[in-house]
Amino acid sequence: MDEESSDGLLFKDHNFCSDLLRQLNGLRQSRILTDVCVCAGSWEVPCHRNVLASSSPYFRAMFCSNFRESGEAKVQLKGITSLALEQVVAYVYTGEAHIAAGNVLPLMEAASMLQYPRLFEACSSYLQDQLAPSNCLAMIRLSEVLSCESLKRKAREVALTCFPEVAASADLKELCVLELRDYLGDDGLCGEEEKVFEALMAWVRHDLQARKCYLKDLLQQVRLQYIHPAFFHHFMAGDTLLQSSPACQAFLEAARRQVFSVCGASAPDCRPLWHVPPRSSYQDFLILVGGRKDSQQTTRDVLLYSTQTGEWQSLAQLPARLYKASAVTLHRSIYVLGGMSVGTGRCPVSHSVYIFSMKLSEWRVGEPMLAARYSHRSTTHKNFIFAIGGLGAGQELLGSMERYDSVHNIWESMASMPVGVLHPAVAVKDQRLYLFGGEDIMQNPVRLIQVYHISRNTWFQMETRMVKNVCGPAVLLGEWIVVVGGYTRRILAYDPQSNKFVKCADMKDRRMHHGATVIGNKLYVTGGRRLTADCSIEDSASFDCYDPETDTWMPQGQLPHTLFDHACLTLQCVPSMSAHS
Structure with missing residues (x-):
């Protein structure tokens, strides 16, 4: 665009440079005013010294210094093929080069030697587009020979x-x-x-x-x-x-x-x-398993949520419709334990174990528990899964605990808890398994912390006025065990070292039958049921995040539907084995 100024008009002819080059190329092809031949072996390409010197530091040094070539009619260029030389000269006069599989390597070598960086990078871009698992290691070697950092970086990626x-x-x-x-x-x-x-x-x-x-x-x-x-x-x-x-x-x-x-x-x-931390390709995903969705229908749904994309997706459904089963993640797999089978007529209490592999995107049947149980709790430590309490096949309150060894694929009975309770909050920290509160068979809250020493297989209990939670989860958040609601808004952070509680910011609602898990250093709470101001109960699709650094809550939107009595888990895996399954 032309520019006006106080003393006249600045005229800009944007086609002039390209027209000039086109005219020079015509002169070159007709050998008019050419004053040097650049040669590759016996192949000679007539050129204008001033054009070559203007286009490359290599030729500027050759023709504008006291080198012998500055006065010679023919200049021999070693290490360059005749085809590559012809293409480089055509590029100098037209700004165009045809890059293909058959010529990219000699052209790239010539561009590197003769110092045409944009042509060199164009060749690199072409090779980057051809990268595949079958050739990327060879490309890394090539990039090192050619000192091409952009190709090396992409090939390594x-x-x-x-x-x-x-x-x-x-x-x-x-x-x-x-x-x-x-x-x-x-x-x-x-x-x-x-x-x-x-x-x-x-x-x-x-x-x-x-x-x-x-x-x-x-x-x-x-x-x-x-x-x-x-x-x-x-x-x-x-x-x-x-x-x-x-x-x-x-x-x-x-x-x-x-x-x-x-x-x-x-x-x-x-x-x-x-x-050493996990490799950066691993990501934490939030998983919701089973539970009761809209209209209190027990669901087989398994949902995956990515905190990076904010999107939900469905995974393969549970093989059975299970009421009040428990679930954990271990070794990049989801384990669903027990529950009451729904839709089978008698609604029998199950001791079945179903395992979902993220890698294979399918469910398989695992080694069954020793006891059939539902409304129980489960948690993991190293390569072990603990199934704790619940109700048995005869609706009896179970004080028993069993442990699954994932190395040897066996369940074994462990010491029973001192006081049998339903729906306690459970977490593991420093070789100890903690049970907070819960309710007795008469549905009265139990104000106890029961602690199991994992390596010693022994329990002890502590009375406390701080816990009065029922049907609420616990999570490990940093060095604290956080008890999340349970017929209350209260969030309590427990320090096992000092045996003391600290109150955190309350949730918005009195919640129970909800899920909670930790991703990064933040607590995510999903669904559940809430007590309204007039003490009625509503199913919830809420999805909230608690940040311990600021002691604040932030809504994350809504679940795909109302959901309670579900498992809320964190699963660490390589995205290609989950998001694309």
Whole structure:
């Protein structure tokens, strides 16, 4: 656009430069006023020195300095193919280059040598568009040869994002130990730790004699606390190659004591390894399982909520319609325990266990509990699940507790709780399982904290006037156990060290039969039933978030429908195994 000023008009001809180049290219093709030939072997391309010098620092230095080439009629360019030279010169005169699979590498090399950075990046962009798990490791090597950071960055991103496919490729086995170590140790690697272990073992066995000395160093890149315990015990600890290495055996034994035993005995020599966070590809998702939805219909729905997208999606439905079952997450799977089977005529109390695999997106039947129970509570510690109390097949109040060992796939009876209660709030902290309140068989609130020492299999109880919760959950939020409502608005944070309660900001409503879980450092509360001002009961679809740093509540919108007596869980997994299932 032309610009007017106080002393006249500034005329801008935006086509002039391109027209000038077009005219110069015509002169070049007719060999008019050309004063130099750039050559690749016997191939000669006539050019104008001033055009080349204006287009590239490489040619400027060649023709505008005291180099021998500045006065020569022919200049030989080594390391460039004739086709690439022709295309570079055409690019100089037209600003255009046709990039394809057959010419991209020699063209990119020529652009790098002759210092045409925009052409170089255009070639890089073309290669980035061709990236796939089958070629990304080769592209990383190519990017290093060409010193192309943009290609290297994108190829590495593909390699990390598509790790399971890349791990199965022949290229991975050809990496040097430093490259593999850097790759397996990357926080952005998108895959389960079992795959990391399998990849490094395949790499070592590819050239066993030369590589077995690197085994322990590479093994430390596996984040063992995120390995499924059954995989650890049956595949890692039992691996003959690892057993042949005293250093690896010592490392795995320290891991077994620290990470996988019920007591978590200390291993000071390896302690820092157990505090590595999960890889950044893992995300926490909020899961709602079963419960009663609109019109008090017991539902088989399983819903997943992403805090990143704010969207809900449905997962595969429960295999059975279960009234007041309990559910937990363990090892990237959902376990649904017991409940009363609805729609089977007699409504029998169940001891069945159903397990949902996020990886396979399907349910399977697990090892059944020892006792049929519903209205019970369950929680996890390390690789164990605890099923506590509830009502039995004869509607009797159960004081019993049983524990599932996910490594050996067995249930075993543990010490019974001192006082049998229904609907207590349950949480685990520092080797202890805490039961807050609940109600007796006559539906009277029980003002007790019952504490189970996990490694000792013993209980003790403490009376307290602070708890009067029924049908409300508890969660571990930082160093505190938070008891969330239960026929009350009150939120109580309990410090096990000092045995003291602190009151937090109240919920908006008196809630019970709701769900609660923690994602990040925030508490999420879902659904339930609320007592209105006139003491009537309403089903709720509310979805709220509590921030302990500000001691405030923030609404998160609504659940897809009203829901209560459901399980509200946090499941940590790789998004591709959940959001795209």
